[in-house]
Amino acid sequence: MPLVKDPLSPQPPPDDRVQQHMARWRQEGSLAALFLPRPFxxxxxxxxxxxxxxxxxxxxxxxxxxxxxxxxxxxxxxxxxxxxxxxxxxxxxxxxxxxxxxxxxxxxxxxxxxxxxxxxxxxxxxxxxxxxxxxxxxxxxxxxxxxxxxxxxxxxxxxxxxxxxxxxHARQGEPYPACHLVCTQDPALCLYRSAVADLVNSGRYQPGWLEADSIDAVSEDKRRRRTWEVCQDAAYELIEFPSDELPEPARTALDTAARRVCLCFEQQMLADDRRKAPRSGRRIVARVIEEAGL
Missing domain, CATH: 1.10.10 (Arc Repressor Mutant, subunit A)
Known part of the structure; x- marks a missing residue:
């Protein structure tokens, strides 16, 4: 088979000339954006x-x-x-x-x-x-x-x-048993589930949460103090917590949001705990909600 391109260019252009030509072509008109990783x-x-x-x-x-x-x-x-x-x-x-x-x-x-x-x-x-x-x-x-x-x-x-x-993030239905008690916005929202899911799936808090769960399970007063502490540690990774120097509206908004993230974390950890029946999980969530003051 004959080499059909040879007659068109007996002397092929050098690489640097090809490079310059292609760079100029890519920058002309509206073509440049097509070669970007993302449009923005x-x-x-x-x-x-x-x-x-x-x-x-x-x-x-x-x-x-x-x-x-x-x-x-x-x-x-x-x-x-x-x-x-x-x-x-x-x-x-x-x-x-x-x-x-x-x-x-x-x-x-x-x-x-x-x-x-x-x-x-x-x-x-x-x-x-x-x-x-x-x-x-x-x-x-x-x-x-x-x-x-x-x-x-x-x-x-x-x-x-x-x-x-x-x-x-409009909430369609109840992903977990206490969502309607935790996230009470009107209309109903589900702002934290995805971020919490990433943290739960990472497994970083699994050992600490299991230890706290075991300790609280045998506490005489049945309170979930240690579990609530782990929930707060986890939530701090996900959202800003309120501080005393903030104006009252901002402090109130962040306090409410932080508590919601804590309880979203607890519900997802319980949902991922195959040792517990759903009824047991609901009872534990109710006690953690009491610790949260909601």
């Missing part, structure tokens, strides 16, 4: 190295936990963004390669970090692609406003994020 990279990522680093960090389990805690807290109390922002910045800074500028990495992570979180929650809750994209875009807008405008439009953007999150 054109807005968030300064260069391929920064983009790659942000994508790598978005897959880091500890970074994911810090990101999820910030977002879960902001959905309940808008001021959490100010208080937890340094947690995200320092977590990324500790993992930033020296060749990647800090500001550029934060901006790239505003795209890829929120993309990871929205995709994860969308998969857990079976959202449509459009709903997942809406949450992702709301989250990215909040972080970019923080970086670009010092939070100038923060109130409106967080309000829009909370509205979307509430719509997507």
């Amino acid at each position: 990279c054109a807005e968030t990522c300064a260069d391929p190295a920064t983009c790659d680093t942000a994508r790598l960090l978005a897959g880091d389990e500890y970074v994911q936990r810090v990101t999820s805690r910030l977002v879960t807290s902001v959905i309940d109390e808008a001021g959490a963004l100010d208080r937890l922002w340094d947690d995200l910045v320092s977590t990324l800074g500790a993992r930033r390669p020296p060749t990647v500028p800090a500001d550029a990495l934060l901006r790239a992570f505003a795209g890829h970090g929120t993309d990871w979180l929205a995709t994860r929650r969308g998969a857990q809750r079976a959202w449509s692609y459009s709903d997942t994209a809406e949450l992702r875009d709301r989250l990215r807008a909040v972080l970019l406003d923080r970086l670009d405008n010092q939070g100038r439009d923060e109130a409106a953007l967080i309000g829009a994020l909370q509205q979307t999150a509430h719509r997507l």
Whole structure:
């Protein structure tokens, strides 16, 4: 078979010329965005190295936990963004390669970090692609406003994020026996189940919870003090806890949210405990709710 391309170019162009030509072709017109890892990279990522680093960090389990805690807290109390922002910045800074500028990495992570979180929650809750994209875009807008405008439009953007999150986390039915006693929002919401499920599945609190469960099971007064302590330790990983210096509305909102996360954790741990009958689990949940003061 004859080599049909030879007559077209008896002298093949050198590699560097091909490279320059293809780079120029990719940058012309509207084609450049097609070669980006994600559509938002054109807005968030300064260069391929920064983009790659942000994508790598978005897959880091500890970074994911810090990101999820910030977002879960902001959905309940808008001021959490100010208080937890340094947690995200320092977590990324500790993992930033020296060749990647800090500001550029934060901006790239505003795209890829929120993309990871929205995709994860969308998969857990079976959202449509459009709903997942809406949450992702709301989250990215909040972080970019923080970086670009010092939070100038923060109130409106967080309000829009909370509205979307509430719509997507509307509770349909009762996943666990005491959900209607724990999460009493009207309309009913299920804001914490997915984040709690990730923590439960990690197994980090399994040994401590089993030990506390065994100790409380033989306590004379039948209270669940040790179990409640483990629930609080676990919930602290997932959401901001209230502090005395916060204004009363913020302190009340975070206190209620933290207790709900604690009890969501207890219900999921019990649901995963195959040693107990459902009736026993319901009795234990009732006692832990008493410890929570709800």
